[in-house]
Amino acid sequence: MLNPVLSPAIFSMTALTANTTPKPDSPYNRQDWQRGYQSQRHETDYWLEADEIVGEIPAALSGTLFRNGPALFERGGQSVQHPFDGDGMVAAISIDAGRAHFRNRFVRTEGFVAEEQAGKFLYRGVFGTQKPGGWLANAFDFRVKNIANTNIIYWGGKLLALWEAAEPHRLDPETLATLGLDDLDGTLKPGESFAAHPRVDPACAFDGGQPCLVNFAIRPGLSTAIALYEFAPDGQLRRQQAHQVPGFAFIHDFAITPHYALFFQNPVAFNPLPFALGWRGAAECIRFQADQPTRILVIPRDPQSGQPVRTLTAEAGFTFHHANTWEIDAETLAIDSVCYATFPDVEPETDFRQINFAALPPGQIWRCQLDLAQGRVERRQLLARCCEFPDLHPARVGRDYRYLYLSCAHSPSGNAPLQGLLKLDLETGVTQDYSFAPTGYVSEARFVPEPGATTEDAGWLLQVVYDSQRDRSEVVIFDARDVTSGPVARLQLRDRIPYGLHGCWTPHCFVR
Numbered sequence: 001m002l003n004p005v006l007s008p009a010i011f012s013m014t015a016l017t018a019n020t021t022p023k024p025d026s027p028y029n030r031q032d033w034q035r036g037y038q039s040q041r042h043e044t045d046y047w048l049e050a051d052e053i054v055g056e057i058p059a060a061l062s063g064t065l066f067r068n069g070p071a072l073f074e075r076g077g078q079s080v081q082h083p084f085d086g087d088g089m090v091a092a093i094s095i096d097a098g099r100a101h102f103r104n105r106f107v108r109t110e111g112f113v114a115e116e117q118a119g120k121f122l123y124r125g126v127f128g129t130q131k132p133g134g135w136l137a138n139a140f141d142f143r144v145k146n147i148a149n150t151n152i153i154y155w156g157g158k159l160l161a162l163w164e165a166a167e168p169h170r171l172d173p174e175t176l177a178t179l180g181l182d183d184l185d186g187t188l189k190p191g192e193s194f195a196a197h198p199r200v201d202p203a204c205a206f207d208g209g210q211p212c213l214v215n216f217a218i219r220p221g222l223s224t225a226i227a228l229y230e231f232a233p234d235g236q237l238r239r240q241q242a243h244q245v246p247g248f249a250f251i252h253d254f255a256i257t258p259h260y261a262l263f264f265q266n267p268v269a270f271n272p273l274p275f276a277l278g279w280r281g282a283a284e285c286i287r288f289q290a291d292q293p294t295r296i297l298v299i300p301r302d303p304q305s306g307q308p309v310r311t312l313t314a315e316a317g318f319t320f321h322h323a324n325t326w327e328i329d330a331e332t333l334a335i336d337s338v339c340y341a342t343f344p345d346v347e348p349e350t351d352f353r354q355i356n357f358a359a360l361p362p363g364q365i366w367r368c369q370l371d372l373a374q375g376r377v378e379r380r381q382l383l384a385r386c387c388e389f390p391d392l393h394p395a396r397v398g399r400d401y402r403y404l405y406l407s408c409a410h411s412p413s414g415n416a417p418l419q420g421l422l423k424l425d426l427e428t429g430v431t432q433d434y435s436f437a438p439t440g441y442v443s444e445a446r447f448v449p450e451p452g453a454t455t456e457d458a459g460w461l462l463q464v465v466y467d468s469q470r471d472r473s474e475v476v477i478f479d480a481r482d483v484t485s486g487p488v489a490r491l492q493l494r495d496r497i498p499y500g501l502h503g504c505w506t507p508h509c510f511v512r
C-alpha cells in the first residue's frame with residue numbers, strides 16, 4: 001500500500017539539517033531543488049513554437065511520452081507531509097515530424113474532486129498527511145484516497161493512471177480527461193488494487209511470441225497476498241494467479257523473465273497501532289529490520305506449470321525498483337536492482353523539503369545471481385553512483401541485456417538529488433553520463449527504440465529536467481548511443497512539471 005521513490009533521499013524524514021546554506025562547491029543547492037516541489041495548478045495545452053525547441057528533434061522520433069507524478073502539495077494552507085501524498089498530474093508530450101505538443105491535466109479522482117470543492121484535505125495520506133483536526137479527527141479513518149500519481153501506461157487501447165493501492169483510472173489519451181475507475185474488463189473486483197509497475201514481456205512464451213503485459217497486486221497484512229495478472233495486447237486477461245506469503249510485505253516493483261516473476265520482500269516490520277490511533281501515517285509505521293534477510297520470491301508465470309513458489313534469502317537491504325532479470329539457464333536467474341543499505345524511517349512532523357541528502361544511503365545497482373537448485377544467492381555491486389529509475393531497451397525486458405539507463409546524481413559517490421543521465425555498459429563496465437548540475441534536476445528517463453534499428457542502444461532517451469533558475473521544465477532528448485555529448489534537442493516548456501515518478505512511451509501520436 002506504499003508508494004515509490006522519486007529521489008533516494010526524500011524517503012527519510014530523520015536526516016534533517018539545520019544548515020540551509022549550500023556549500024560553494026556543491027553540485028546542487030537545496031533551495032533550488034525545493035522549487036521543483038511547488039504545486040503546478042496550471043493545466044494547459046499548446047504546440048511548442050520553433051524558438052522553444054533548442055536543437056533538432058530526430059525526424060524518426062514520433063509518438064507520445066506520458067508522465068505521471070504528484071503535482072499538488074498543499075490544500076487550505078496545509079502542506080502534504082510527503083510529496084508522494086500529492087495528487088497525480090499527467091503530462092503528455094507528443095512528438096511528430098519535428099514538432100512537439102504539450103498537455104497536462106490532473107487526474108480527477110473522487111478524492112481530488114471532493115477536496116477541490118472542500119478546499120482542504122478530507123483524506124489521510126499514506127505518507128503521513130493528516131486531515132485537519134489533530135489525531136482525534138484522523139483516528140480509525142482507514143479510507144484510502146486513490147491519488148493516481150505513480151505511473152501511466154497505454155495498453156489494450158486504454159490510457160491508465162496507476163497508484164498501487166487502488167484501481168487504475170482511465171484517461172482519454174487525446175484530452176487527458178478522466179473517464180473514471182477501470183476494472184480491466186472485470187478483472188478487478190471493487191476495491192482491489194493494481195500495482196504501478198507493470199512489465200511488458202516483448203515475446204511471451206505462453207502466447208506464441210505475442211507481447212503481454214504482466215502486473216501484480218499486493219494485499220498486505222500479517223501475511224501478504226500477491227496476485228499476478230497477464231494481459232494480451234488487446235487488453236484481455238490471459239492468465240491470473242494468487243499466492244499467500246508469510247509476513248508483511250512492502251513490494252513496490254517486480255521483474256519478469258519468460259518463465260518467472262521475481263519479487264523482493266524487503267525486511268521491514270509494520271506496526272499499525274499509531275496509524276489506527278491517528279498519530280501517524282501508514283508509511284510512518286514501517287521500520288527496517290537490519291537483522292532480517294531480504295526474501296526473494298520466485299513465482300512461475302505459468303499457473304499450470306506445477307512448479308512451486310520458491311523463496312531465497314539475501315542479506316538485508318531495501319529495493320524499490322528493479323532494472324531487469326533473466327534466465328542464465330533453467331536453474332539460474334540474475335536480477336539487477338537499485339538497492340539501498342537501509343530503508344530510512346519516515347518520521348512525522350518533519351518537512352521533507354529540509355532534507356540532508358548527504359546523511360542518507362544512496363541507491364546503487366546490485367546484481368543478484370539466484371541458484372534455484374541450491375537455494376543460494378550471490379550478490380555483487382555493479383555501480384556505486386547514486387542512481388534511480390532504471391530503464392532499458394523494451395525488447396530486452398526479461399532477457400540478458402547490455403545497456404542500462406539511469407537517472408543519477410552529479411557526483412560519483414554519496415547521496416544527492418538526481419541531476420543527470422547515465423548509461424551503463426554491462427558488458428564492459430564503461431559508463432557515459434551527462435549532468436545538468438548545478439541548476440538542473442531530473443526525473444525518470446525513458447528509452448525509445450529507433451524504428452527498424454537492430455543494435456541495442458539505437459534510439460533516444462527522453463527525460464524531464466527541472467530548470468531551477470527559470471522555474472520551468474524541459475523535455476530533453478538524447479541520442480542513446482552518445483549520452484556524454486548531451487541532448488540533441490531540448491523542448492523548453494512554459495511551466496514547471498514537479499518532480500515526477502513514472503511514465504511510458506507509445507508510438508501513437510494523439511494530437512489532432
Ligand SMILES: [Fe+2]
Binds near residue numbers: 004005197252321502
Ligand atoms: Fe516506482
